[in-house]
Amino acid sequence: MRLPITPSQTIGPFLAIGLPWPDGPFVVPEGTPGAITISGRVIDGADQPLSDALVETWQADPDGRFNHAGDPRGAAEPRTPGFRAFGRCATDADGRYRIVTVRPGSLPTADGSLEAPHIDVSVFARGLLDRVVTRIYFADEVAANAADPVLASIADPARRATLIAGPQPCGRAGEFRFDIRLQGAKETVFFDV
Amino acid sequence: MTADQDETVGARLEITAYQRPAGVHPPLLTPEYRSTQLRAPKQKLVRLPHLLTEVTGPTAGSQPVTALDADLTRRHAGEPLGERIIVTGRVLDSDGRPVPDTLVEIWQANAAGRYAHQVDDHPAPLDPNFDGAGRCMTDSDGRYRFITIKPGAYPWGNHLNAWRPAHIHFSLFGQAFTQRLVTQMYFPGDPLFPQDPIFNSVPDAKARQRMIATFDLDLTEPEWALGYRWDIVLRGREQTVFEER
Ligand SMILES: [Fe+3]
Numbered sequence: 001m002r003l004p005i006t007p008s009q010t011i012g013p014f015l016a017i018g019l020p021w022p023d024g025p026f027v028v029p030e031g032t033p034g035a036i037t038i039s040g041r042v043i044d045g046a047d048q049p050l051s052d053a054l055v056e057t058w059q060a061d062p063d064g065r066f067n068h069a070g071d072p073r074g075a076a077e078p079r080t081p082g083f084r085a086f087g088r089c090a091t092d093a094d095g096r097y098r099i100v101t102v103r104p105g106s107l108p109t110a111d112g113s114l115e116a117p118h119i120d121v122s123v124f125a126r127g128l129l130d131r132v133v134t135r136i137y138f139a140d141e142v143a144a145n146a147a148d149p150v151l152a153s154i155a156d157p158a159r160r161a162t163l164i165a166g167p168q169p170c171g172r173a174g175e176f177r178f179d180i181r182l183q184g185a186k187e188t189v190f191f192d193v
Numbered sequence: 194m195t196a197d198q199d200e201t202v203g204a205r206l207e208i209t210a211y212q213r214p215a216g217v218h219p220p221l222l223t224p225e226y227r228s229t230q231l232r233a234p235k236q237k238l239v240r241l242p243h244l245l246t247e248v249t250g251p252t253a254g255s256q257p258v259t260a261l262d263a264d265l266t267r268r269h270a271g272e273p274l275g276e277r278i279i280v281t282g283r284v285l286d287s288d289g290r291p292v293p294d295t296l297v298e299i300w301q302a303n304a305a306g307r308y309a310h311q312v313d314d315h316p317a318p319l320d321p322n323f324d325g326a327g328r329c330m331t332d333s334d335g336r337y338r339f340i341t342i343k344p345g346a347y348p349w350g351n352h353l354n355a356w357r358p359a360h361i362h363f364s365l366f367g368q369a370f371t372q373r374l375v376t377q378m379y380f381p382g383d384p385l386f387p388q389d390p391i392f393n394s395v396p397d398a399k400a401r402q403r404m405i406a407t408f409d410l411d412l413t414e415p416e417w418a419l420g421y422r423w424d425i426v427l428r429g430r431e432q433t434v435f436e437e438r
Contacts, residue, residue, distance in 0.1 A: 002287045006216045006403050007395040009225075009377040012362060018300025018326040019364060023255050030423055045231040052312075058209045058250055058370050068249035070369050072207050086251035107245045110206045120246045120370055127228030129219035129394050131375065133241065154239055182232050189326045190211070190234045191241035 002030040008130040013052045015124065016090055020054075024088035027057065027101035028080055034062070036174040038099035038136060039167055042091050042123060045183030049095020053125035055180070057099050057136070059118070064105025106144055116144035116151070123180055133192045135176050139166040156190060162188045210243035211371040212287060212428045219394035226390040227351050234424040243371060250370035252295045254328065263329035265301075265341040273323035274344030275304025277418040280378070280406065283363060285337040286429035291335025292372075298328045299339060306345030306359075316349050340418065346385055358385035358392060365425060372427040379405045380421070 011019075028035055038057075042050040061068055061083050065068050065076035068085075078085075080102055089097040107115040119136040135143055145151055145164070154160045168175035221233035241247065266272055284292040302308045302325060305317035309324050323342065331337050344359050360377040367373060379392065386392050386401075397399045403426070414421025 001284060002212075002429070003289055003426045004403065005214050005217055005287055005310065005428050006374065006376055007400045008374060009362075009394075009404070010228075010391060011364075011375050012377075013312055014310045015362070017308060017310055017324065018298050018362065019329075021255050038351065045235075048231075050232070056373075058371055059245060060246065066245065066249040069254075071245055084251075084255065085249075108206055109244055110208055115244060115246075118246065122370075122373060125232060127226070127230075127232035129221055129226070129229060129233075129391070130221060131373065132221070132234060134231035135241075145420040150241065151242075159236075183235050187234055187236050189236070190238050193241050193243070193247060 010129050011054060011124040013054070013126045014171065015054055020089070020090045021088060025046075025097075025099050027059070027084050027087040027099060029082040030100060032080060032082065034080075034102050035100055036103060036176060037098055037100050037168075038091055038119070038176045038178050039168065040177050040179040041095040042097065042125070042180045043095060043182065043184075047184065048180075049093075050091055050125050051093045051095060053091040053095070053123055055089050055091065055097040055099070056122045056124070057101070058120045059085055059101065060107055061085065061103040062102050062105050064107050074106065103138065109149060113149050114144065114147060116141050116148035118148070118150075121180070132182070133193050134180065134188050135163050136165050136192050137163050138176065139164050159189050162186060208244060208248055210431045211248070211309070211369065214287075214428055214429055216397060217395070217400050219396070223390065223394040226394055235312075247370045250368065250373065251366050252368060253330065253366075254298075255294050258296070258330050263327055263337075263339050265323065265325065265327045265339065267340075268324065271318050271322045273303065273342050275320075275323075275345075278342070278343050279340055279412055279414065279418050279420045280361065280423060281336065281338040281340065281412060281420070282406075282423040282425065284331050284337060284425045284427065285335055285369070286367075286372070286427050288429040290429065291331070292367055292427060293331055293332075293333045293335055295331050295366050295368060296328060297331060299326070299361050300419055301325045301341065301344040301361045302347055304342050304345050306347035311405040317347070342381070343419075346383075351390060355387050356382040356388070358389050363425065365427065367427040372428055374425070376425070377404060378423050379418045381405055381408055
């Protein structure tokens, strides 16, 4: 006999009281060699920014390992000092978020294929009764992305493209852009987890 | 019996997926809750297999949690106004296993139904002795415990004369990305339930009841605080035959 689970409810407009952490956006400490930034906007169906959303990220370390008992290969201490694997950033008045991290490694799967480097993302907001989940892949990982089983499960290339972070326009090396569109012609692919 | 268990391949990666509960969570598009109309994705969700990134996840915050973080009544010069309450329970998975050492974060309105947040323009008083945020780690038995004051109901602009039932916002990590949950705890017997589209966004009446805490005289401390019990159940693993020796 299984216990029935507790339903989700919206995070509401006042999440800033309880959830932002001062160092939330820093998956690695500022100044970490090889650090990258991923930033963008969360946008609704009227093309308006969400000023009250929370973006969370979870990823493998650069060696493709997790310091977590749920990984059947065993927990592995990251070689990047201060690597937390998790990032959390509330959006600002313009709907912007920004995460500072390092690139994740590729990951093995049960059937022998390799998952391309990716970051799992949860978005919470007023008006979202449950989180929505997406993934960030990297535009310069062309070969790895082509072999990724999750990307391969999305038939439409235009939809697939919503999961690819490209270089930030006019940005420096290591600055990636990833917008999250909840609705509209370029609606981001969201996953049923 | 599992059909294709290959015990001969030593290097084979066994990833145990999590349960996918159907019909428990609210539909993202719930038109009665107006803000969902421009925010709920319209495309069909793509099924994500539970791979390494999904079966791992954050469990703790970035800063150490102290005992004071779980007592929302002792963080300012004086005591907040309102009905002092104890809110406690266990975080379990759907197999009944406790979820230990996981971060629980809460936030809430004050006793007058006002949030300490600049966007809240409800003309009810702020309380200088209450900020409404708390956090704690579950113990080895999955137990959490907060001391706070009972939040007030508050009006909101969803429709004419819309009021939120009193509630405490809860955020839980669980032990894996798949278990992440943000929800709200309600109080028993609230007359505002029938008119609240957020509470009623959960389609199943029994599931709605699971968001309501129970008043518990045994938890209540004489001459001091009322006790409420609320257990939270996160999804457990899929039923698979497991070879563990
Ligand atoms: Fe609220």
